[in-house]
Amino acid sequence: MTVELLAPKYLTWMANGLLMTAWIAVIAIVFSTLAGFTLALARDAKKPVWRLLARCYTLVFRNTPLLIQLFFWYFAAPNLLPENTMLWLNTPHPLNLAGCTLGWPSFEFLAGTFGLTLYATAFVAEDIRSGIRGVPKGQYEAAAASGLTRWQMQRHVILPQALRHALSPLFGQYMNIVKNSSLTMGIGLAELSYTSRQVEAASFLTFQAFGVATLGYIGLIAILDVLARQVQQRVALPAGN
Amino acid sequence: MEALEVIHANLDYLLWGTWPDGPLGGAALTLVLSVVSGLASAAGGLLLGVLLAVLRGWSRQVLLLVLGFLRAIPVLMLIFWVYFLLPILFGLNVPGLVPVVCALSLISAAYLAHAVSAGIAALPQGQWNAAYSLGLTRWQVLRYVILPQALRMMLPSFVNQWITLIKDTSLAYVVGINELSTVASQVSNRVMIHPVPVFLFAGLVYFVLCAGLSALASYLGRSHQHASPAMV
Numbered sequence: 001m002t003v004e005l006l007a008p009k010y011l012t013w014m015a016n017g018l019l020m021t022a023w024i025a026v027i028a029i030v031f032s033t034l035a036g037f038t039l040a041l042a043r044d045a046k047k048p049v050w051r052l053l054a055r056c057y058t059l060v061f062r063n064t065p066l067l068i069q070l071f072f073w074y075f076a077a078p079n080l081l082p083e084n085t086m087l088w089l090n091t092p093h094p095l096n097l098a099g100c101t102l103g104w105p106s107f108e109f110l111a112g113t114f115g116l117t118l119y120a121t122a123f124v125a126e127d128i129r130s131g132i133r134g135v136p137k138g139q140y141e142a143a144a145a146s147g148l149t150r151w152q153m154q155r156h157v158i159l160p161q162a163l164r165h166a167l168s169p170l171f172g173q174y175m176n177i178v179k180n181s182s183l184t185m186g187i188g189l190a191e192l193s194y195t196s197r198q199v200e201a202a203s204f205l206t207f208q209a210f211g212v213a214t215l216g217y218i219g220l221i222a223i224l225d226v227l228a229r230q231v232q233q234r235v236a237l238p239a240g241n
Numbered sequence: 242m243e244a245l246e247v248i249h250a251n252l253d254y255l256l257w258g259t260w261p262d263g264p265l266g267g268a269a270l271t272l273v274l275s276v277v278s279g280l281a282s283a284a285g286g287l288l289l290g291v292l293l294a295v296l297r298g299w300s301r302q303v304l305l306l307v308l309g310f311l312r313a314i315p316v317l318m319l320i321f322w323v324y325f326l327l328p329i330l331f332g333l334n335v336p337g338l339v340p341v342v343c344a345l346s347l348i349s350a351a352y353l354a355h356a357v358s359a360g361i362a363a364l365p366q367g368q369w370n371a372a373y374s375l376g377l378t379r380w381q382v383l384r385y386v387i388l389p390q391a392l393r394m395m396l397p398s399f400v401n402q403w404i405t406l407i408k409d410t411s412l413a414y415v416v417g418i419n420e421l422s423t424v425a426s427q428v429s430n431r432v433m434i435h436p437v438p439v440f441l442f443a444g445l446v447y448f449v450l451c452a453g454l455s456a457l458a459s460y461l462g463r464s465h466q467h468a469s470p471a472m473v
Contacts, residue, residue, distance in 0.1 A: 063404070063451035064444045065411035067422050072444065075429060076436040175313075182315035186414060193317050206325050214318055221313040 006208050010199045014209075017195030018216045024109075024181045024191060025220065028116045029174050035117065036124030041154070043129055054125075061122035066183050069119055074111040074187040112184035120177050127173060131166030132158060164235050171228035178220050192216050244438040251428045255442065258419050266419035268446045274338070274410040274420060278345040279403045285350030286402075287392075290357020291383060311351035316409055319344040324416055341413045348409075349402055356398040360391035400458035404451045411447075421446060 006014070042054035061069070078086050092104035105113075135158050143153040163170075185194035196213035200206050248255070258266020265273065292304055311319070324340040364387055372382040411422040419427075425443035429436045 059452060060448065063408075063455065064447045065408040065422065067411040067414060068425070068440060068444050068447060071422070071426060071429075071436075072440040075426075076440045079434075079437055179313075179315040182317040183412070185317070193315065193321075196318075196321070210318065210321050210325065214314055214322070217315060217318060218310070218313050 004205060004208070006199065006203065006205060006212065010203055010205075010209070011212070013195045013199055014192070014212050014216070017190060017192040017213070018220075020190060020195075021178070021181050021192040021216070022220060024113050024116065024184065024189070025174075025178045027113050028120055028177045028181065031117045032120035032124045032173075032177065033170075035121040036128050037159070039121055039125035040128040040132060043125065044132070058122050058125065061119055062126075066115070066119045066180055067186050070112060070115040070183060070187050073115040074108065077111070078107075106189075108184070108187055108189040112181075112187055112189045116177065116181060116184065119180070120173060123173050123176065124170065127166045127169040128162060130169070131162035131164075134165040135161045164237075167232055167235070168228065171224055171231075175221050175224050178217065178224065182217075244435050247428075247432050247435045248438055248442050251432075251439075255421070255424055255428060255446075258424060264419070267424045268421045268450075270419060271407065271410050271421040271447075272450070274342060274345070274413065274418075275403065275407040278342050278349060278410070279406050281342065281346035282349030282353060282402065282406070283399055285346060286353025286357055286399075287388075289350055289354035290361065291388075293354055293358035294361040295379070295383070308351045308354055311348050316344060316348050316412055317415060319348055320412060320416060323347075337416050337418055338413075341410070341416060341418055345406055345409055345412075349406055352405075353399065353402055356395055356402075357391070360395040360398075361387055363394065364390055397458045397462040400454055400461060404454050404458070407447065407450050407454070 039054050039057065042050045043058070045051055045054070081089075089110060090107055094104055139157055139161065140153065143157040148157065181191055182193040184191055185197070188194070190198075192213050196209045199212075200209040203209065255267050257269040258264060260266065260269065289304070289308065293301065293308075296304060320341060323344045324337075327335050327340055327343070361383075368386055368390070369382060372386040377385070410420055413420050414422045414426070417423065421443055425439055429439040432439065
């Protein structure tokens with residue numbers, strides 16, 4: 001028995017889907033980490049209003065399905081935005097950076113990465129926050145005694161240590177981002193799951209189409225796993241500490 | 242006001258589909274899907290978790306590999322796989338609900354398995370030794386001594402997994418099951434001009450279900466700590 005392989009044409013589709021998935025994931029990982037730090041700090045801020053807002057954000061975004069959030073950003077948000085903004089988002093604004101042109105993304109892409117980032121932020125923030133809580137109280141006191149301002153203390157003393165505690169759960173969230181990016185096919189973004197469905201419909205090679213896509217996801221997760229180990233080794237404290 | 246009118250006009254459809262005249266759908270189907278896959282994954286997770294705790298050598302490696310695979314792929318991909326493989330394996334056309342329940346239960350069980358085996362590992366070795374010295378067999382120790390204690394500790398993770406399941410049932414959208422997300426997008430497409438209230442309402446229903454359960458989970462976590470201070 002021979003297994004019919006996917007034609008090069010279909011493999012190209014799948015490769016494009018894989019690239020799209022990787023691209024969405026990278027953007028969502030970077031922005032949800034930045035926003036996650038902000039949200040984590042806001043959750044333990046001095047002003048009660050920040051704490052309340054941050055708590056509401058976490059509650060709402062963690063307790064509703066990502067798919068519904070994506071539907072909202074894709075189908076409903078355009079009704080809420082001013083017409084001019086929508087027009088601006090839908091017209092291409094190619095970006096010229098040092099000779100290479102970055103194409104303007106589709107609205108599916110904008111809504112998809114935006115939605116995925118906001119969803120992931122709520123989870124990333126909680127992991128960073130438990131990292132911050134793992135920093136012993138003495139570190140705050142020592143930093144304050146050294147005359148550091150509140151901001152310097154966070155920047156140079158607390159957050160670096162918090163990050164070390166949070167690394168492993170954070171990479172778990174990054175893997176979730178890769179997996180969750182598959183939901184953007186629900187709003188028509190041509191990422192890996194979407195292209196596997198397309199290839200399946202066009203070639204009738206269901207097993208091969210899903211097989212290649214599954215391997216693609218496992219490959220991306222494996223890359224993150226290797227990265228996590230390397231970063232962890234690099235920041236590990238010498239034994240005995 | 243007009244926006245609320247849309248919700249009101251479609252409320253029955255959003256909450257339970259065409260039931261009782263037609264099949265159950267909407268929020269009610271979301272709940273049914275999550276309860277069925279919740280129970281199936283609790284049973285599966287318990288079994289796999291116990292296996293993970295007692296197996297040694299290559300069989301444990303194989304199990305770890307399977308669990309790792311299930312945790313590495315998106316739920317969506319697994320739904321595609323089961324949707325495609327079930328008819329081939331059993332040679333019959335299964336209703337669309339079955340693949341979704343199977344896929345959700347499998348992934349959920351894989352996550353729970355690690356929680357269960359961690360719960361078992363967290364119990365002091367003295368529990369095993371004491372039970373062995375009473376002459377219990379390995380399975381008896383598990384059944385009567387270890388699991389009753391471990392399960393109480395793990396109850397919050399089971400409830401948390403259920404919350405994840407409620408959210409994940411929305412993925413049934415990709416195979417056209419009429420649960421809340423599918424029904425919401427149908428209503429939104431039909432009405433055309435009011436996507437905002439429709440998706441906000443669907444989000445609200447999910448929120449009430451998930452946040453309610455989440456409150457229950459933290460209550461269970463607290464009351465457990467209260468009940469057995471020695472374990473904390």
